[in-house]
Amino acid sequence: MDWQAIWLSVRLAAATTAILLVVGLPIAYWLAFSPRRWKFLVEAVVSLPLVLPPTVLGLYVLLAMGPRSPLGALYARLTGGMLPFSFQGLLVASVLYSLPFTVQPVTAAFGAVDRRLVEASWCLGVSRAATFRRVIVPLALPGIATGAILSFAHTLGEFGVVLMVGGNIAGVTRTVSISIYDQVQALNYASAWVTSLFLLGVSFVVLALTYALQRRIWTVWPAN
Amino acid sequence: MAGELICHCRKRMSSGFEIDARLRIALDDAPVTVLFGPSGSGKTTLLRFLAGLDRAAAGEIRFREQLWFDAGRGVNWPPQQRRAGYLFQEYALFPHLTVEENVEFAATREVAQKLLDDFGLRPMAQSKPRAISGGQQQRVALARALAAQPALLLLDEPLSALDAGTRTRMSYELRRLLLASGVPSIVVTHDRREAIALGDWMAVMVEGAIRQIGPVREVFRRPADLQVAESVGVENLLPAEVLSREHGLATLQVGGARIQCVDSGEAGPVFACIRAEEVAVTRDAAQVSSARNRMEGSVRAVILEGALARVELDCGVPLVAVITAQSAADLDLREGERVAAVIKATSVHLVTHPLLQ
Numbered sequence: 001m002d003w004q005a006i007w008l009s010v011r012l013a014a015a016t017t018a019i020l021l022v023v024g025l026p027i028a029y030w031l032a033f034s035p036r037r038w039k040f041l042v043e044a045v046v047s048l049p050l051v052l053p054p055t056v057l058g059l060y061v062l063l064a065m066g067p068r069s070p071l072g073a074l075y076a077r078l079t080g081g082m083l084p085f086s087f088q089g090l091l092v093a094s095v096l097y098s099l100p101f102t103v104q105p106v107t108a109a110f111g112a113v114d115r116r117l118v119e120a121s122w123c124l125g126v127s128r129a130a131t132f133r134r135v136i137v138p139l140a141l142p143g144i145a146t147g148a149i150l151s152f153a154h155t156l157g158e159f160g161v162v163l164m165v166g167g168n169i170a171g172v173t174r175t176v177s178i179s180i181y182d183q184v185q186a187l188n189y190a191s192a193w194v195t196s197l198f199l200l201g202v203s204f205v206v207l208a209l210t211y212a213l214q215r216r217i218w219t220v221w222p223a224n
Numbered sequence: 225m226a227g228e229l230i231c232h233c234r235k236r237m238s239s240g241f242e243i244d245a246r247l248r249i250a251l252d253d254a255p256v257t258v259l260f261g262p263s264g265s266g267k268t269t270l271l272r273f274l275a276g277l278d279r280a281a282a283g284e285i286r287f288r289e290q291l292w293f294d295a296g297r298g299v300n301w302p303p304q305q306r307r308a309g310y311l312f313q314e315y316a317l318f319p320h321l322t323v324e325e326n327v328e329f330a331a332t333r334e335v336a337q338k339l340l341d342d343f344g345l346r347p348m349a350q351s352k353p354r355a356i357s358g359g360q361q362q363r364v365a366l367a368r369a370l371a372a373q374p375a376l377l378l379l380d381e382p383l384s385a386l387d388a389g390t391r392t393r394m395s396y397e398l399r400r401l402l403l404a405s406g407v408p409s410i411v412v413t414h415d416r417r418e419a420i421a422l423g424d425w426m427a428v429m430v431e432g433a434i435r436q437i438g439p440v441r442e443v444f445r446r447p448a449d450l451q452v453a454e455s456v457g458v459e460n461l462l463p464a465e466v467l468s469r470e471h472g473l474a475t476l477q478v479g480g481a482r483i484q485c486v487d488s489g490e491a492g493p494v495f496a497c498i499r500a501e502e503v504a505v506t507r508d509a510a511q512v513s514s515a516r517n518r519m520e521g522s523v524r525a526v527i528l529e530g531a532l533a534r535v536e537l538d539c540g541v542p543l544v545a546v547i548t549a550q551s552a553a554d555l556d557l558r559e560g561e562r563v564a565a566v567i568k569a570t571s572v573h574l575v576t577h578p579l580l581q
Contacts, residue, residue: 124372126304
């Protein structure tokens, strides 16, 4: 088994999930509570990675990060490095690619929080930010956990975007799915089989965990 | 400190319903003001305007020296700044927090602990809201609101989530707690008994507008117009005509009878408002002195309602009397029998006929 690739994938998935929680929660809050009529457009943009071929997404990300693009140039000036074919570049692509997997369940969970609880908190003089932290997030915790787990699992298994943006550099951008592809190409079926089984196991456990959370097999906060 | 709540809010809802409510409350004369009206009259919407949870399209809200809302000048204080405690119909306690954590949510520990003791919530301080009864939840919600030291309390149908049996008792309990808190309160209700038990002042809302405001008993006794009379539940609203006015008394033609009432300036076609409990029923019509108002008629139905009996009469116009079940039994009323209804002149209140308004 390619432990180096597995470790890289786990690092990538963990970092992606952490960033998505920071970026995705405010987006989900806005989608759940904003009265704006055009928010369906933002919903559509956030959900694009669900239907777009990873190659298409990968191509755009690659173009956007390239040294000739303003973004790539800025990054080069700030860090001296380049985003394409680097771990950081892969991270940016993964965040975009898994965005709907965080935003959708969290938006649904925020939307399910009784509006009156939020208003009750406001009327008690508690600010919107503190209400978000003390009322909305605790009550939406199962949805937030679901979003985090799905994003982690989705990043762990991504292939197309990684190949487009990161290429195949051992220890830098060669994730577990690419490693499996390499092994098959090299007719190294036994190794590919073991790594695949590992991914299958992880994916199953993660999904089982997600659905158990949704069915509230465990209560997130202790009952009386 | 002298202070007033002045509110004039207008908004047309997407449903087409239009709210246009003017309200002026002298906060020190009226510790508890009841906002009374049938469902769908806009009471909750007005309460949400006051709390800052919804925004009126036009108008202004002033609370003491503070300008909370002025559509013209673009002033709209958020709920946090208004400090108007809001009690939701189902109390909206935070389900993930204990009773103690709920009360402490926006308060110092000291204030919250005192309220837990004062409200008798100590024994259930560590319980979650869904583990306690409706009446207890109501007290937690009130304690939580008071703990934040509000300038004004807004209560939306605070008793509607309780079962009928405990409601009356809880309404007196609630009034006691509201008075003890010293915070001026506005309570929304559509229940007459709650209004009487809770309020000092009462504002009647009909079709999005405040039609009358005054001391509770005064509003019940002297509704300003026919719709207010209907909504506060005056049982007898009889079309009548003022025949003459002299010596402070007006003489009315009601159905086939002539009755007298206190002259309040009305003339021509009017409606006579008579509360059912102000109508006495007697079997022996001749015994009643001629000076008193008497309407003869026949018994249409006698309906027992606990200790009271509702007697429906046909006196040319339908007339309802509420007497004690004991007197109904003593009179041994039967359907179709001839009886007389006796009404004091001071119990008849006239409102202008809507066609003349």
